[in-house]
Amino acid sequence: xxxxxxGQRHEVTPDAIESLADTLRERLHLTGTKVSCARGExxxxxxxxxxxxxxxxLTITNACAGVAITTIEGLAAPGALHPMQRAFIDHDAVxxxxxxPGQVLAAVALxxxxxxxxxxxxxxxxxxxxxxxxxxxxxxxxxxxVSGQDTAP
Amino acid sequence: xxxxxxxxxxxxTIEVEGREETKVVEIPDRxxxxxxxxxxxxxxxxxxxxxxxxxxxxxxxxxxxxxxARGLLHAVLVRSTIPHGRxxxxxxxxxxxxxxxxxxxxxxxxxxxxxPIRAGGVRFLDPGISYAGHPLACVCADSMRAARAAxxxxxxxxxxxxxxxxxxxxxxxxxPPVRPKGGNISRSSPMVCARGxxxxxLAEADVVIRGQYRTxxxxxxxxxxxGAVCEWHxxxxxxxxxxxxxxxxxxxxxxxLGIPRSRxxxxxxxxxxxxxxxxxxAAHTYAxxxxxxxxxxxxxxxxxxxxxxxxxxxxxxSTIDVTLGAKRDGRLTAILVxxxxxxxxxxxxxxxxxxxxxxxACPNVRTTETFAYTNTHAMAAFRGPGHTEGAFALExxxxxxxxxxxxxxxxxxxxxxxxxxxxxSRPWSGGDLRRCLEEGARRFGWNWGSNWGQTPISNGSNWGQTxxxxxxxxxxxxxxxxxxxxxxxxxxxxFGLAAQVWPAGGGPPAYATVRIxxxxxxxxxxxxxxxxxxxxxxxxxxxxxxxxxxxxxVRVVLGDTERTPFAPNSWGxxxxxxxxxxVRMAAEEAHERLLEAASEITGIAPECLTIRDGMIIPSxxxxxxxxxxxTRKLGEVTITGNGSRGPNERGVGLMTFGAQFAEVEVDTxxxxxxxxxxxxxxxxxxxxxxxxxxxQLEGGIIQGLGFALFEERVIDERLGLPLNAxxxxxKVPTMADIPEIDASCLDTVDTVANPVGxxxxxxxxxxxxxxxxxxxxxxxxxxxVYEIPLTxxxxxxxxxxxxxxx
Numbered sequence: 001x002x003x004x005x006x007g008q009r010h011e012v013t014p015d016a017i018e019s020l021a022d023t024l025r026e027r028l029h030l031t032g033t034k035v036s037c038a039r040g041e042x043x044x045x046x047x048x049x050x051x052x053x054x055x056x057x058l059t060i061t062n063a064c065a066g067v068a069i070t071t072i073e074g075l076a077a078p079g080a081l082h083p084m085q086r087a088f089i090d091h092d093a094v095x096x097x098x099x100x101p102g103q104v105l106a107a108v109a110l111x112x113x114x115x116x117x118x119x120x121x122x123x124x125x126x127x128x129x130x131x132x133x134x135x136x137x138x139x140x141x142x143x144x145x146v147s148g149q150d151t152a153p
Numbered sequence: 154x155x156x157x158x159x160x161x162x163x164x165x166t167i168e169v170e171g172r173e174e175t176k177v178v179e180i181p182d183r184x185x186x187x188x189x190x191x192x193x194x195x196x197x198x199x200x201x202x203x204x205x206x207x208x209x210x211x212x213x214x215x216x217x218x219x220x221x222a223r224g225l226l227h228a229v230l231v232r233s234t235i236p237h238g239r240x241x242x243x244x245x246x247x248x249x250x251x252x253x254x255x256x257x258x259x260x261x262x263x264x265x266x267x268x269p270i271r272a273g274g275v276r277f278l279d280p281g282i283s284y285a286g287h288p289l290a291c292v293c294a295d296s297m298r299a300a301r302a303a304x305x306x307x308x309x310x311x312x313x314x315x316x317x318x319x320x321x322x323x324x325x326x327x328x329p330p331v332r333p334k335g336g337n338i339s340r341s342s343p344m345v346c347a348r349g350x351x352x353x354x355l356a357e358a359d360v361v362i363r364g365q366y367r368t369x370x371x372x373x374x375x376x377x378x379x380g381a382v383c384e385w386h387x388x389x390x391x392x393x394x395x396x397x398x399x400x401x402x403x404x405x406x407x408x409x410l411g412i413p414r415s416r417x418x419x420x421x422x423x424x425x426x427x428x429x430x431x432x433x434x435a436a437h438t439y440a441x442x443x444x445x446x447x448x449x450x451x452x453x454x455x456x457x458x459x460x461x462x463x464x465x466x467x468x469x470x471s472t473i474d475v476t477l478g479a480k481r482d483g484r485l486t487a488i489l490v491x492x493x494x495x496x497x498x499x500x501x502x503x504x505x506x507x508x509x510x511x512x513x514a515c516p517n518v519r520t521t522e523t524f525a526y527t528n529t530h531a532m533a534a535f536r537g538p539g540h541t542e543g544a545f546a547l548e549x550x551x552x553x554x555x556x557x558x559x560x561x562x563x564x565x566x567x568x569x570x571x572x573x574x575x576x577x578s579r580p581w582s583g584g585d586l587r588r589c590l591e592e593g594a595r596r597f598g599w600n601w602g603s604n605w606g607q608t609p610i611s612n613g614s615n616w617g618q619t620x621x622x623x624x625x626x627x628x629x630x631x632x633x634x635x636x637x638x639x640x641x642x643x644x645x646x647x648f649g650l651a652a653q654v655w656p657a658g659g660g661p662p663a664y665a666t667v668r669i670x671x672x673x674x675x676x677x678x679x680x681x682x683x684x685x686x687x688x689x690x691x692x693x694x695x696x697x698x699x700x701x702x703x704x705x706x707v708r709v710v711l712g713d714t715e716r717t718p719f720a721p722n723s724w725g726x727x728x729x730x731x732x733x734x735x736v737r738m739a740a741e742e743a744h745e746r747l748l749e750a751a752s753e754i755t756g757i758a759p760e761c762l763t764i765r766d767g768m769i770i771p772s773x774x775x776x777x778x779x780x781x782x783x784t785r786k787l788g789e790v791t792i793t794g795n796g797s798r799g800p801n802e803r804g805v806g807l808m809t810f811g812a813q814f815a816e817v818e819v820d821t822x823x824x825x826x827x828x829x830x831x832x833x834x835x836x837x838x839x840x841x842x843x844x845x846x847x848x849q850l851e852g853g854i855i856q857g858l859g860f861a862l863f864e865e866r867v868i869d870e871r872l873g874l875p876l877n878a879x880x881x882x883x884k885v886p887t888m889a890d891i892p893e894i895d896a897s898c899l900d901t902v903d904t905v906a907n908p909v910g911x912x913x914x915x916x917x918x919x920x921x922x923x924x925x926x927x928x929x930x931x932x933x934x935x936x937x938v939y940e941i942p943l944t945x946x947x948x949x950x951x952x953x954x955x956x957x958x959x
Contacts, residue, residue: 022298025219029221030212031212031215032211032213034218073211085210092202095852097205097423100210101212104210122888132885134886135848137894
């Protein structure tokens with residue numbers, strides 16, 4: 001099948017029920033997509049499918065024909081940073097970094113849907129992405145900064 | 154650090170995770186004068202951005218499970234589905250039939266020369282089973298999917314044995330033996346620790362309160378599961394492992410395989426959290442190393458989430474009976490504690506009673522602690538092990554005492570302020586709990602005495618009365634004060650506080666090397682680990698400061714037993730206080746050499762040169778030159794400095810202190826607790842990077858919030874099986890649970906602890922969070938709470954109980 005990832009077409013032959021996370025990591029070597037639970041509980045494997053958040057561990061690759069997949073590697077041009085990535089750095093919304101790609105993509109998807117989210121909208125949209133280090137307050141700050149809301153550094 | 158100059162190798166005592174270790178230390182040739190409080194520092198103390206954040210936000214940071222290699226095999230451990238007994242037959246044939254299967258090992262395939270390999274407190278692949286999840290075999294295959302299928306295909310015949318899944322069961326008369334050898338309690342149990350005369354102190358008390366407190370088994374639940382990738386090149390083994398201790402893993406693997414340490418290289422570049430669970434080589438490490446040797450191919454063994462949540466350690470559950478005696482003015486006269494800790498099948502003894510000896514001034518303390526073994530997986534250090542559990546029991550008891558005395562809980566703590574280490578009769582190196590309490594109270598707006606609980610009541614207590622609030626909330630009365638019962642309200646609001654003490658002074662040995670290349674770029678090499686703590690950033694700042702370099706010119710290389718000199722495990726909040734002085738010393742030596750070179754090249758005396766912001770600046774007005782201008786002229790002669798961590802100062806206690814304040818709302822209809830805000834003030838000595846320090850404080854607080862409200866591993870007592878081995882049923886905090894957090898550190902410098910002035914910061918913030926929240930809940934409901942997590946059913950049970958009494 002043909003899989004469209006980060007604007008590039010890839011010819012892949014996934015197993016019948018292979019997950020998108022496995023295809024991205026094992027076949028396309030896009031290891032920025034992390035697998036932490038492999039059963040839709042944590043959000044580490046979050047990618048964008050046609051701009052919307054999906055858990056790639058629960059997404060069957062064979063069902064992704066014609067869908068534009070964006071992974072963390074494709075969020076900005078090589079060597080460049082998306083404003084959300086920049087804000088995560090500036091607000092220290094990163095500790096171990098394992099959940100970070102998923103968090104960044106979930107935050108980007110949130111702002112594409114709600115350009116200026118309030119606190120409850122941020123909580124709701126981001127609560128599917130676990131962070132065990134506890135960067136949540138910093139992530140909130142990063143999202144507020146990118147959406148042009150007042151943030152104390 | 155002025156003692157024993159005549160000897161190079163001396164013994165020194167350091168405190169790791171609350172336990173004392175004696176180590177030999179090599180006295181460094183160079184001594185560092187402490188960076189004092191009024192010293193002008195240019196990089197240290199600044200909010201430098203995390204140096205590895207760009208890699209992490211772009212997905213280019215490589216974690217263990219991202220490692221790949223030509224011919225990589227995937228390995229899966231096959232685990233026991235019964236808690237106790239024996240695997241009498243392990244049939245691998247169905248696994249061999251799976252397409253892609255390559256190899257499998259059971260106990261009999263392990264090398265028989267030398268001692269059996271131990272992992273997670275049991276013999277590796279021992280067919281004698283001592284907990285559910287005990288590894289029995291390991292299969293490997295060409296793909297992850299094939300490996301999983303092969304693991305599922307392995308057929309095991311069990312001979313079950315009676316088991317004990319809880320400490321209460323294991324310590325009953327007639328309980329089944331839990332382990333193959335020895336009893337169901339540890340050899341050191343019961344461990345008694347006493348000072349003064351606790352019984353006499355109790356007799357002298359005006360007020361005595363008693364309570365039994367329970368803390369749950371909490372799981373580390375790091376986002377990256379445990380994993381290893383092992384690869385042999387001839388007789389040289391490379392282990393990529395997400396570990397908190399590369400040298401510990403190296404030594405353990407070398408010993409297990411019977412090969413020299415020089416033949417094992419352990420690499421840890423990035424890891425997805427540790428929190429205490431990743432301090433050692435474990436079953437997955439040995440399985441990957443052995444299968445890689447057998448197959449001649451690289452092997453990756455990364456745990457699935459269910460295994461991560463059921464066989465990688467946990468915070469040991471505890472039951473803590475507390476008796477406090479006090480004078481009417483609040484001064485403690487006696488502390489008596491009896492505690493039982495459920496270690497699981499094995500584990501080191503993280504004392505839950507130690508904090509009772511440390512936190513408050515009391516002449517008479519006696520604690521008795523029993524460590525029980527059960528047929529559950531072994532405990533492992535978990536952020537502030539022991540103290541976090543003990544703090545819940547101690548700080549809840551203190552609030553109960555305050556309630557009995559009718560005293561402001563803050564005032565009670567200030568009256569019992571411990572200004573020195575009472576156990577060893579020695580001063581603290583620095584640190585001030587009183588200031589943490591006072592500053593925290595100020596930032597939080599703690600105002601118990603005036604506008605809270607104003608209504609005086611008959612017994613003199615003003616606890617738990619209606620507080621001034623503009624919202625539709627109110628307070629329950631004390632049992633027995635029904636005359637003053639306010640209007641019942643669904644949502645109750647409450648306030649609580651708790652304090653913390655934790656040894657975090659670090660210690661030797663730790664080494665670092667600094668190299669300045671011809672182009673002026675700088676390497677710092679030290680064999681520590683960055684778990685997400687920010688160690689890379691911290692050491693770049695320390696090196697830049699000592700060298701006069703720009704932080705962006707410094708690259709910190711960590712986590713490679715072949716490339717980097719020894720540093721200890723990243724545990725016990727000891728990475729910064731252990732390694733930063735070594736980095737500083739290495740950078741100062743390089744600084745000195747660089748000045749010598751600059752002097753010889755420019756003809757200006759070294760004492761007339763300073764280095765700052767990457768420039769070498771003559772004092773006499775000659776133009777400044779970049780470091781690279783000097784080093785380029787040296788060509789391949791590399792400016793190098795070496796540093797090591799000297800011994801700790803004798804006769805002082807190296808402690809961190811802190812206080813946290815919580816405001817909660819409790820829904821008395823649903824039992825749901827919502828934390829509204831938390832204020833934390835900690836004293837950890839010098840803060841090297843306030844941006845990262847705040848992140849780490851918040852992280853500890855959020856884990857503490859999970860411990861208070863949600864987190865509890867549940868074992869079915871009849872089946873001995875874990876019931877919530879996943880991130881859906883084992884609840885860690887999410888974005889939706891996070892209150893407003895105001896976390897800060899006092900502006901202090903600990904010049905006694907080490908020449909950098911910093912103590913550790915990782916563990917202190919988790920310790921007081923749960924008791925602060927629990928105290929706020931008790932305040933809101935007007936009833937004591939004795940058990941965490943404060944799940945809705947516990948809240949409803951506590952609240953309904955109090956209503957029945959009324």
